[in-house]
Amino acid sequence: MYAGSLCYGGEGVSNTGWFSKTWRQQTRRRLFARHQLDAWVLLVATILLLLLFWVLEPKWLNQDTLQLLVAQYAPLALVAVAMTFSIIAGHIDLSPGSMIGLSGSVMGLVFTASGNIWLSLLAGLGTALGVGLLHSAFVAGLGINAIMVTLGTYIWARGLSNGANAGMPIVVGGGISRAVNASWAGFTLTAPVVVVAYLGGAYLLRRTKLGRYTYAMGGGQLSARRAGINVGLYTTGVFMLMATMIAAATFITVGQLGSAAASAGSGMELNAIIAVVIGGSSLAGGTGSVGRTALGVAFIGILNSGLLNLGLTQAAFDLYSGLAFLSVLSVQVLIRRNVIEHERVPVALATQAGLS
Numbered sequence: 001m002y003a004g005s006l007c008y009g010g011e012g013v014s015n016t017g018w019f020s021k022t023w024r025q026q027t028r029r030r031l032f033a034r035h036q037l038d039a040w041v042l043l044v045a046t047i048l049l050l051l052l053f054w055v056l057e058p059k060w061l062n063q064d065t066l067q068l069l070v071a072q073y074a075p076l077a078l079v080a081v082a083m084t085f086s087i088i089a090g091h092i093d094l095s096p097g098s099m100i101g102l103s104g105s106v107m108g109l110v111f112t113a114s115g116n117i118w119l120s121l122l123a124g125l126g127t128a129l130g131v132g133l134l135h136s137a138f139v140a141g142l143g144i145n146a147i148m149v150t151l152g153t154y155i156w157a158r159g160l161s162n163g164a165n166a167g168m169p170i171v172v173g174g175g176i177s178r179a180v181n182a183s184w185a186g187f188t189l190t191a192p193v194v195v196v197a198y199l200g201g202a203y204l205l206r207r208t209k210l211g212r213y214t215y216a217m218g219g220g221q222l223s224a225r226r227a228g229i230n231v232g233l234y235t236t237g238v239f240m241l242m243a244t245m246i247a248a249a250t251f252i253t254v255g256q257l258g259s260a261a262a263s264a265g266s267g268m269e270l271n272a273i274i275a276v277v278i279g280g281s282s283l284a285g286g287t288g289s290v291g292r293t294a295l296g297v298a299f300i301g302i303l304n305s306g307l308l309n310l311g312l313t314q315a316a317f318d319l320y321s322g323l324a325f326l327s328v329l330s331v332q333v334l335i336r337r338n339v340i341e342h343e344r345v346p347v348a349l350a351t352q353a354g355l356s
Contacts, residue, residue, distance in 0.1 A: 037339065038280055038332040039292055045328050046299045053306035060309045067186045071256070073301040074190035075100065075249035076271055077294070081201040082238075082245035083272040084293045088205075089238045090218045090285030091139060091146035095131070095153035096246050096272060100265030101161035103127045103250040108170025108260030117174025124254075125247040131157070132243030136236035154269070161262045169259040180255025190252055197245070201290040210237050218285030275300050278329055299328070 054061040079096045086093045103124040111120035131153060138149040164170070180189055205211035213234045216224045224231050253264050279296030281288025303324055307317050 037335045039295065041331050041335060042278060042280075042292075042295050042299060042328060046295065046302060049299070049302050049306060049324075053302070053309065056306075057309055060306065063186060065305065067188075069301045069305055070194065071188050071190050072305075073297060074194050075253050075265070076268060076275070076300070077194045077297045078197050078245045078249045078252075079242075079268055080272045080275045080293050080297050081197050081290060082242040083269075083276050084201065084279075084281060084288050084290050085205065085211075085214050085238050085241055086146070087273070087276050087281045087283060088218045088285055088288045089214045089235065090221070091235065091238060092273065092283065093135075093150045093239075093242055094147060094269050095135070095150040095157060096242065096249070097265035097268035097270075098154045098157035098161070099128060099131060099243075099246045100250045100253055100268060101262055102131075102157040103247060104254050104260035104264050105161040105164035105170065105262060107250065107254055108172050109164060111172045111174060112170060115174075117172070117176055120172065120174065121176075121251060124250050128243040128247040128250065129240065132239040132246075133236070136232075136239040139239070140232040140235040158262075161264075164260075164262065167262045169257070169261045171259045172254050173258075176251070176255045177258040180252055193248065193252070197248070198290055198294055204241075205290055210234060210241075214238060215286060218287070271300055274325055278325065278332065280332075 050061065079100075083093060083096070106127045107120045107124040110123040111117060114120070135146070135149055135153070138144045139146045182189060205214065213224065213229050216227065216229055217231055217234065221231055249265070249268075254260050257264070275296035276288065276293050277283060277296070278299065279288070279292035279294075281293070303321055307320055312320070
């Protein structure tokens with residue numbers, strides 16, 4: 001037998017590398033570590049929601065529902081990826097919903113005037129990127145709080161989109177609807193787009209300077225500057241990522257509807273923030289992950305779809321969804337506090353021992 005390997009059927013199986021015993025043990029420790037307990041709570045809550053809605057309406061849980069969920073919540077999923085970066089960096093962005101409406105309206109107006117879908121797409125992308133640069137100029141350049149800057153955009157961007165074409169939907173053709181709604185194995189183009197966005201977002205957050213410096217900025221702007229980080233540059237990077245995801249969400253929304261609606265994206269920013277926060281990111285910044293955000297989006301999608309399927313009134317829908325969010329978040333907060341207290345005890349004992 002080779003040193004450091006296991007013998008099975010005459011073959012040496014290494015204890016190192018992928019799927020080795022050591023790798024499995026490390027993975028198990030990471031998955032079931034105390035700081036992961038709040039994520040398990042969200043996963044269990046999501047599974048319980050599935051079971052509850054299945055019991056209440058057995059026909060709801062099927063492949064068609066899954067396909068519809070992926071397509072319907074793809075714009076939210078994309079915005080939530082960028083919102084993860086924004087919240088970790090300490091720059092909460094309240095503009096995505098209104099910007100989807102504005103970018104879509106610009107697309108509609110350009111397509112109506114030119115009949116060119118590519119020019120229309122470019123105009124929508126340019127609108128999102130331009131406003132993203134404007135945000136970074138106010139936040140990184142002038143030092144204005146991101147919440148106030150993007151709250152202003154939340155208001156004026158929706159006003160502009162409502163003013164475009166007197167608030168009426170603007171038809172957008174050029175084949176975008178066929179492309180977005182084309183189906184493969186029951187899933188539309190939105191499925192691979194969302195998968196790529198989350199894989200790319202996870203890579204950016206964990207493996208690149210943008211991700212590392214996003215965490216650093218969330219831990220403290222002053223400390224990040226003292227560490228030699230170009231805070232202005234990477235703040236701009238965070239806003240540009242949000243602008244890119246807004247543009248992608250706009251293309252999907254316009255394609256699904258076949259038109260640009262002034263009300264498109266309404267409430268998107270709030271759902272994205274909820275998904276990120278119940279996924280484990282702190283509103284104070286400095287912590288979070290894209291993978292957990294994906295679980296938060298899944299929870300929101302299942303909750304909303306299940307409640308809508310029950311035929312509730314809008315008042316009842318709002319009541320139950322709000323209570324569900326508060327319930328899950330409350331349990332998560334209690335668990336996080338317990339974890340923090342548990343981690344403080346050994347430090348306190350070590351400090352006491354050192355002083356004695």
